[in-house]
Structure formats: structure tokens, C-alpha cells
Amino acid sequence: MSEKEVKNMEEIFEARIARDEKIEPKDWMPEKYRKTHIRQISQHAHSEVVGMLPEGNWITRAPSLRRKAALLAKVQDEAGHGLYLYSATETLGISREELYDQLHSGKAKYSSIFNYPSITWADIGAIGWLVDGAAIINQVALCGTSFGPYARAMVRICKEESFHQRQGYEIMLTLCNGTPEQKEMAQDALNRWWWPSLMMFGPRDEDSPHTAQSMKWKLKRKTNDELRQQFVDQTVPQADILGITIPDPDMTYNPETGHYEFGEIDWDEFWQVVKGHGPCNKERMEARVGAWERGSWVREAAMSYAEKQEKKKIAKAS
Amino acid sequence: MKKEWPLWEVFVRSKNGLEHRHFGSLHAADAEMALENARDVYTRRNEGVSIWVVESKYITASNPEDHGELFEPAQDKVYRHPTFYNLPDEVKHM
Ligand SMILES: [Fe+2]
Ligand SMILES: [Fe+2]
Numbered sequence: 055m056s057e058k059e060v061k062n063m064e065e066i067f068e069a070r071i072a073r074d075e076k077i078e079p080k081d082w083m084p085e086k087y088r089k090t091h092i093r094q095i096s097q098h099a100h101s102e103v104v105g106m107l108p109e110g111n112w113i114t115r116a117p118s119l120r121r122k123a124a125l126l127a128k129v130q131d132e133a134g135h136g137l138y139l140y141s142a143t144e145t146l147g148i149s150r151e152e153l154y155d156q157l158h159s160g161k162a163k164y165s166s167i168f169n170y171p172s173i174t175w176a177d178i179g180a181i182g183w184l185v186d187g188a189a190i191i192n193q194v195a196l197c198g199t200s201f202g203p204y205a206r207a208m209v210r211i212c213k214e215e216s217f218h219q220r221q222g223y224e225i226m227l228t229l230c231n232g233t234p235e236q237k238e239m240a241q242d243a244l245n246r247w248w249w250p251s252l253m254m255f256g257p258r259d260e261d262s263p264h265t266a267q268s269m270k271w272k273l274k275r276k277t278n279d280e281l282r283q284q285f286v287d288q289t290v291p292q293a294d295i296l297g298i299t300i301p302d303p304d305m306t307y308n309p310e311t312g313h314y315e316f317g318e319i320d321w322d323e324f325w326q327v328v329k330g331h332g333p334c335n336k337e338r339m340e341a342r343v344g345a346w347e348r349g350s351w352v353r354e355a356a357m358s359y360a361e362k363q364e365k366k367k368i369a370k371a372s
Numbered sequence: 373m374k375k376e377w378p379l380w381e382v383f384v385r386s387k388n389g390l391e392h393r394h395f396g397s398l399h400a401a402d403a404e405m406a407l408e409n410a411r412d413v414y415t416r417r418n419e420g421v422s423i424w425v426v427e428s429k430y431i432t433a434s435n436p437e438d439h440g441e442l443f444e445p446a447q448d449k450v451y452r453h454p455t456f457y458n459l460p461d462e463v464k465h466m
Contacts, residue, residue, distance in 0.1 A: 078436070081436045082436070130412075130416070131416070134412075134413050134416065138396060138413075141397045144397075149376065150376065150399060151376050206396075214417075353377065356377070356402075356405065357375050360401040363402065
């Protein structure tokens with residue numbers, strides 16, 4: 055294709071998206087669209103998968119069978135979310151193996167929030183309430199994104215997420231209505247998870263140069279700062295109901311705008327964790343790579359069993 | 373010898389009376405594993421009563437580039453639709 059033809063194709067392509075048409079895997083697409091989507095969808099998939107680690111940490115120590123069953127189901131959902139999203143990424147012409155490789159080699163990123171440790175049971179409450187809460191805000195915005203397989207995966211995921219947040223909030227509620235020590239645990243978890251949750255929406259608008267492009271492709275419907283504000287506005291009243299305090303002395307309600315105004319995020323910490331220097335980056339990757347490597351004989355055995363069965367079938371038939 | 377598990381497409385009937393619909397895909401070593409995985413990945417909340425799996429390589433798909441050739445001829449055949457035919461209003465039940 056000549057440069058002019060490509061330009062023409064690109065214009066037709068952009069117009070389709072502007073008309074709210076979906077792009078399907080075999081449609082022509084600009085290379086940049088393909089690359090950006092591989093990066094974003096796989097990053098999302100990796101986040102679901104790595105996100106199982108901090109919660110998996112508490113499955114065997116859940117305080118009751120009810121909590122254990124719920125947490126197990128939630129973590130299993132996250133595995134499912136990872137799988138929907140890996141499949142969506144693969145439709146763009148990259149193999150699962152390559153995707154894992156990118157994660158394991160550190161080339162691909164995942165949400166930084168999962169590089170924080172889950173040190174008490176209250177953290178499981180805070181993760182469901184805040185981390186899944188923030189994820190839902192991001193994901194609802196993506197249900198109308200332009201790439202068909204991504205949008206469909208998002209719709210399924212959103213349907214499953216609301217239980218995640220509710221089970222987390224219920225844990226917090228129970229702790230807050232418990233003994234003073236339990237309530238203190240809940241407060242401590244909020245203290246540690248609040249700021250990292252705000253960071254989940256990404257850098258400030260003026261520091262995220264791809265916003266305009268992402269808006270055009272409907273990878274974003276609202277800017278990072280707008281989504282962050284939405285999260286704060288919905289979460290502060292929920293903390294009030296729990297009777298615990300958001301660890302931000304600058305938090306004030308502005309009756310004129312109807313929004314909460316909050317303090318400055320520690321962006322140094324944000325970039326440190328993104329660059330791999332968070333409290334658990336190393337541990338998380340070791341867990342992932344270790345699981346992949348330890349499982350390799352199982353994958354190979356299953357494959358050779360399948361091949362043998364196939365051969366037997368053919369021999370029988372002839 | 374290192375081989376990736378092949379890709380399978382998953383179709384689920386959500387309830388009797390409805391057709392199987394494409395739900396997504398997954399990797400599995402063989403058909404039996406593909407069915408088991410499909411159950412875990414796509415029907416954790418009673419989404420289905422029946423599952424089909426088929427290895428993706430057996431699906432032949434039309435090419436979007438042939439879209440015009442394949443589907444445009446149908447566009448000018450308005451006489452395939454009931455509204456093409458002019459009948460007086462007095463004619464009922466037709
Ligand atoms: Fe999820
Ligand atoms: Fe979740």
C-alpha cells in the first residue's frame with residue numbers, strides 16, 4: 055500500500071470509530087491501533103492475574119467458611135477475567151506464550167496496586183472495596199470501547215465485579231461494627247490502601263500524553279483526573295458509613311461544585327512503584343514466573359497425552 | 373519439544389430453546405480439557421446448559437476485504453422484503 059492509500063484507509067477507519075462502529079480482529083487497522091491495543095489489553099490481563107496474589111494470600115486464613123468461599127470465588131473470577139482478556143489480546147495476532155514472556159521478563163506492566171502487601175485480613179476488605187471499586191470505574195468506561203473483543207470482555211467482567219466490591223465492603227462493615235481492635239484494623243487498611251487506590255487512575259491529565267489518542271479510539275471515555283474524582287466522590291460517603299477516616303487532612307467537600315477536594319498524591323511513590331521499586335514487585339514476579347516454570351511439565355504431559363490419544367484414534371479408524 | 377496448547381472456540385447455549393452463541397476462546401490440550409475449562413471460564417454463574425468447543429483452526433471465516441462482494445448484492449434486492457409489495461389497506465392479515 056502506498057502512503058496515500060494508508061492515509062486514506064486510516065481516515066475511513068477513524069470515521070468508523072467516530073460513528074460508533076466496532077472494529078473486529080480481521081478488519082484492517084492502523085499498526086498503531088493494533089500495538090496500542092495489544093499493550094493495553096494485555097496489561098489489563100496481567101493485572102487481573104497478578105491481582106490474584108495479594109488476595110490468594112488470605113484464602114487459607116479467611117476467618118469463616120462464608121468468607122473463604124466468597125474470597126475463593128472472587129479470586130477465581132479474577133483468573134477468568136485474565137483469561138477473557140488474554141483471549142481478546144490474542145485476536146490481534148500475538149500468542150499467549152509471548153504475552154506471558156512479556157510479563158515475566160518485565161517488558162509488560164501490570165497495575166501497580168498489586169505491588170503492595172496484604173498484611174492483615176482487613177486488607178482483603180479494603181482491596182474489594184477500594185481496588186475493585188476503582189477498577190469498576192475504569193472498566194465501566196471501557197464497555198463501549200471500539201475494539202469488539204475488548205468491549206465484550208469488559209461487559210462480562212463488569213457484570214462480575216460488583217460482587218467483588220460488595221464482599222469487600224461487607225468485610226469492612228463487619229470489622230467496623232466489631233471490637234475496637236477490629237475497627238482499628240479496618241482503619242489501618244484504609245490508611246494503607248487509600249493513596250495507592252487513587253494512583254490506580256494513572257498520572258495527572260497533564261502528565262498523560264496519550265489521552266487524546268485514547269479518547270479517539272474510545273480506550274478512554276473520561277480522563278484520569280475525571281475518573282479519579284468520580285472515585286473520591288463515591289467513596290468518601292462510604293467511608294463515613296463505616297465510621298473510619300480517609301487519611302487525607304486536606305479532604306474537604308465543596309458544596310458549590312458538589313465534589314470533594316483532596317490532597318496531593320505522592321507522585322514520586324507512584325513512579326517508583328511503576329519502575330519496579332514497590333514493596334512487592336520482586337515477590338509478585340517471582341511467584342508468577344515460579345508458577346509458570348513449575349507447571350511446565352504438566353503442560354507438556356497434557357499435550358503429549360492428547361497427541362497419543364489422537365494417534366490411537368487414527369490407528370483404530372484405519 | 374515445546375508446544376503451545378491449541379486454541380479452542382467456545383459456544384454456549386444459555387437455555388433450552390436458544391441457540392449456542394460464541395462466548396470466547398481458550399487454550400486446552402484436547403477436547404475434553406477444552407470442555408472442562410470452558411465450564412470453569414464461561415459458566416461460573418449458570419450462564420449455560422450446553423457447551424460446544426471446536427478447535428479454532430477448523431473455523432473458516434470470511435474475509436472483511438470481501439465484504440462488498442459478499443454482502444452488497446443483497447442491498448439492492450428490496451423485493452426480498454414484504455414491504456416492497458404495495459397492497460391496499462383493506463387487505464388484512466397479510
Ligand atoms: Fe477483575
Ligand atoms: Fe474484581
